[in-house]
Amino acid sequence: MRDVDLERARGAGRVVLTGIGERTRVAEVHQRFPIALMFPEVAGGSAKEVVIVNASGGIAGGDRLDIEVVARGEAAVVVTNQAAEKIYRALDRPARIVTRLTVCETARLAWLPQETIVFNNARIVRQTEIDLHSGAELIALEWLVLGRTARGEDVVAGHVADGWRIRRDGRLIWADGLRLTNEVFGQLRRAALLGEWKAAGTLVYFGPCLDARLSCLREIALSLDCQCAATIVGALIVVRVAATDGAKLKRGLRILLEQFGRELGAGPFGVPRMWSC
Template structure:
């Protein structure tokens, strides 16, 4: 949990349990905190469960990322589960910017992202999936990927989304109407002031990327989709997007996390 303080942002409460730990590499920079989540087990296997909750209150300014890409390994039966809960209250600014989730062949993963924001807060949340790294010769032929989003503003559900791929649907994903040849896909959510004014600028930024992209507005939520054939291309595109977005939104947590360059 983070809160605004006289000298910027302070850590109010931290709870961590193996295998996930949290580090604060820029703990001395009071205005904006960057928190890094570390999975010391080296990956996620069938039956594993990871829960992450981030709360930013008052005038806190926080960016949360991960130490490295998360790897989802083959599962025989039970899926792994990852639940992420984000809450931004008051005038807090919160950026959830993990590195990619790499899904290996026959992996099984159920991921939920639940977000609660107050009308005065500003938030960016990113999740991206790599369905086999083409540069490493990997291919996902089966398994389970269930990825869902729920976003509430002042307690009211304003956006829900889901992606499902299973043993019966993986062979169909290469169809043009589905994923075509895109193996690396990302969804980014923006909530903040003047969303209509931000929309065109975000579309301009998306057009500068060497990736497929789409930007739309749903009520007060801007939804950005980015896709690429190779994960390295998607990473390059997201870095460019976040770099320009950080300049657009001014000082705060919305640029490229430092850990992405380590």
């Protein structure tokens, strides 16, 4: 039996949002099962919220999901998902997730999905492509949890490839990649690699006043009950976070987003409401 012999998901979601002043509206929506896009009304919210739902309940080998978000004009948008995404054991083929974010003019976008949980022998290839215009503002987060500590799960084999490509005005300004294979998982607990950390993520910020905001993030990092470090790479702030389990990392990320969101002011930056549902 191979993954190709089984029924597999081919889901997609695309949303275009535009904004004038404090009003953001949905201009275009496309969705293909098992992906659905929801737009909950948030009382007193200063941004439009988009919630991605994977109706299949998880991702298996051979699945393909494509997500695209475009923010134009003065749109203020926060995008998250309904719950943690789960990557299940594969037979022989990886699941593929491609995320494309485009932030135009002076739009502000927060891409803040909940955790991606990787089970033993899962196979996943994920690519995040971001196109920015010089006047835009962005926070983008992706984070992985290698098994659920509370359930005694451990990941000792599989394949994880997680890549980023970020462009500003069409020019590549940052590229990053993580690749874990069966051979690597056997060495993963070495201090030079993940050591004791089973949950790790990357957060990037693009916007004005980078030096001041880097100082703010580094001050927040000192108060977190997880490992956190931040630096400037070209036109971006890059933040790495890690913890011994997913719950600790989520608590740390909540504090980081709450405090950094206050620094950035009203808008889409902060903890998405779906994180508390």
